[in-house]
Amino acid sequence: MYEITFYDTEDGKCPVQEFMDSLAPKLLAKTLRTIDLLETNGFVKKTQKTVKAQKDLAKKYKADYERRYGNE
Numbered sequence: 001m002y003e004i005t006f007y008d009t010e011d012g013k014c015p016v017q018e019f020m021d022s023l024a025p026k027l028l029a030k031t032l033r034t035i036d037l038l039e040t041n042g043f044v045k046k047t048q049k050t051v052k053a054q055k056d057l058a059k060k061y062k063a064d065y066e067r068r069y070g071n072e
Contacts, residue, residue, distance in 0.1 A: 007065050009061075010064070
């Protein structure tokens with residue numbers, strides 16, 4: 001069994017939960033089946049290339065998480 005801890009910003013927002021709450025039920029079910037446990041950011045990819053802004057946001061969240069929680 002896995003324990004999943006969602007990343008939350010310092011102001012208490014949870015980007016992953018907000019993203020998952022925005023999904024249609026069928027897409028949410030698919031997402032939950034294929035979730036990558038190491039991701040800190042979620043978005044619906046509509047092209048083959050990942051948008052630079054999304055990559056930058058994921059890197060920002062990862063750096064913030066590591067700064068606040070280290071290698072727990």
